[in-house]
Amino acid sequence: MGLIRFIIIALIIYLLILIFKRWAANKNPPSSGSQENSTVMVQCKTCKLHVPETEALKKNDEYYCSQEHLEGKQD
Ligand SMILES: [Zn+2]
Numbered sequence: 001m002g003l004i005r006f007i008i009i010a011l012i013i014y015l016l017i018l019i020f021k022r023w024a025a026n027k028n029p030p031s032s033g034s035q036e037n038s039t040v041m042v043q044c045k046t047c048k049l050h051v052p053e054t055e056a057l058k059k060n061d062e063y064y065c066s067q068e069h070l071e072g073k074q075d
Helices: 002-027
Strands: 042-043 050-052 057-058 062-064
Touching: none
Parallel strands: none
Antiparallel strands: 042 050, 057 062
């Protein structure tokens, strides 16, 4: 009976260590890798709306929120 209790406790400790390792890895991500976590916001030149750079359309070093605004259509 004691053995089963020992295995259960060992399993719980093992799980806690796994969770702690994952938490520690999230807290201190490795410095390697160029992926940026922070999203860069850019402004649409036509309507002045702020959109994430990843979703913005770029043309001649200017950013636009949509294809319509990129093409210069106001309405
Ligand atoms: Zn726009």
